[in-house]
Amino acid sequence: MTAGLACTALERSRTPGAGGLKPGDGPLSPPARICGNKAILARGPSAAPKGAVVIPAGDNSGGVLAHNWTIRPDTTYWFAPGIHTLGLGRFNQIIPAQGDTFIGAPGAVLDGQHSNVYAFTQRANKVTIRYLTIQNFGTRGDSGGQGVVNHDLGAGWVIDHVTVQDSAGAGVMLGPDNVLAYSCLKDNGEYGFQGGGAHIIVEHNEVVGNNTDNWEALQPGCGCTGGAKFWGVNGATITSNFVHDNRGPGLWADTNNRGFDVERNYFARNQGEGFIYETSYNLRLAHNTFVRNALAAGPKLEGFPDSAVYISESGADGRVAGPYRNTLAVIRNTFVNNWGGVVLWENADRFCGSPANSSTGLCTLVDPGVVTGRSCKATRIAIEPYYGDCRWKTQNVLVEANDFTFDPASIGSSCTLANYCGFNGIFSQWGSVPSWSPYHGTVVEDHIMFDQNNHFESNTYIGPWRFMVHEQGNVVSWRAWRRRPYGQDAGSTMNRQGA
Secondary structure (H helix, E strand, C coil): CCHHHHHHHHCCCCCCCCCCCCCCCCCCCCCCCCCCCHHHHCCCCCCCCCCCEEECCEECCCCCCCCHHHCCCCCEEEECCEEEECCCCCCCCECCCCCCEEEECCCEEEECCCCCCCCECCCCCCCEEECCEEECCCCCCCCCCCEEECCCCCCCCEEECCEEECCCCEEEEECCCCEEECCEEECCCCEEEEECCEEEEEECCEEECCCCCCHHHHCCCCCCCCCEEEECCEEEEEECCEEECCCCCCEEEECCCEEEEEECCEEECCCCCCEEEECCEEEEEECCEEECCCCCCHHHCCCCCCCCEEEECCECCCCCCCCCCCCEEEECCEEECCCCCEEEECCCCCCCCCCCCCCCCCCCCCCCCCCCCCCCCCCCCCCCCHHHHCCCCCCCEEEECCEEECCHHHHCCCCCCCCCCCEEEEEECCECCCCCCCCCECHHHHHHHHHCCCEEECCEEECCCEEEEEECCCEECHHHHHCCCCCCCECCEECCECC
8 A cells, every 4th residue: 555545544534532532643644755855855055155165076085075184163065066975995984073064055965885884974063964965875784783974973963954875874873962854864774864862853854765784684683673773862852754664663762762752753664663662761652643564574473463553661750851751652643554553562571680681781760870780680689679670661651542443454365363463452471581580470461461550542443453461462352451350442442332
């Protein structure tokens, strides 16, 4: 199904659900069609701004950009129309100075020729890059965990109206107080962008076709694929982006992120989940649209219901500073023909100090002066505060006023109950390792289901939805999901019926 056809499905009448709240109201069409859009990307000045240093087209390796000591702080560099190169040296790159601006004329392209690895590097602050196409940096399978633009996570960078494409690693790296706006991140080897730091803004971008090098095949289990990845980001605003057709998840926030506002985005046809929030805190996910996500990954994820939104060991916690400390809210989103809807999961064996903790060496944020990977050990973990605080928890999650539409026939023959297609859920698994874990058996299953304030309510469902609840593999009907002991989806409707 194309995005246009999906919009037709979304344009049906929207009326308040049984709880009196309006159902999901994500965008009816992609809010940011940037890639190839000359009206947006080609607004750069056709002549050099007053006082700017002119960079002529051609090989710039011997010119003003050749050595960082020739670049002056607070200087504007204007790239003339045409192809710009930096020679053939692997580490030929542009090293900005404080406050520099790099701006492209219409048709200006910085081409790494698959010889240079990086385009803009080092740690100058308050650098601006605009109206450039940046392409062909690195070679296939190169630059894992690295990036082409702002390679070293400089603070205060503004990157807008750029295209970064066909390059190894991530197209863009985002550091503290960075802004990425009105840009096309397309067909890059690992991600469209990666983020790390604090106070990041990502708005009105198109993120498409990334992870062309299929990093999960290069490094099985790396968790390093998709449209974009955030690591340990303190505060992010992610609005009005079009994230689609990426190999792997669309957007993925992994390990000790907090204070995310993700609104009015359109996630479509990503091979994995549209959005993942993993071992992180304090999120508002609102007014987004999810269309046909996880259709490639879903049939392969044996024994587990893949979903458009995956909340994994993440929740709201008042002890972690920043917004959304009381409720991790998944509200008023629109879901159309994804492999699944929203899954709330907690791995019973994953906690600080456990060999099953894939966030190696890292621990939770709730009491870092006391609770650490070293202190969460066999001799202490069964007592407080370690018992409660060594685990990342899926807690205080509210999934409310969303619109879930699901037609198995439109997804394909693999969309079956046996393949866990068409599921929402709240569950964990039987705890088993390590031998000294105090979370063996049903301990975490009971916590996530009954003790951690996780609720679906006032949602609307169209289609043959099923639910996985309490324990992985425990599939229940709509009626059982809503009744005791689970009590989910109060005020919700299934195929226009409440009960």
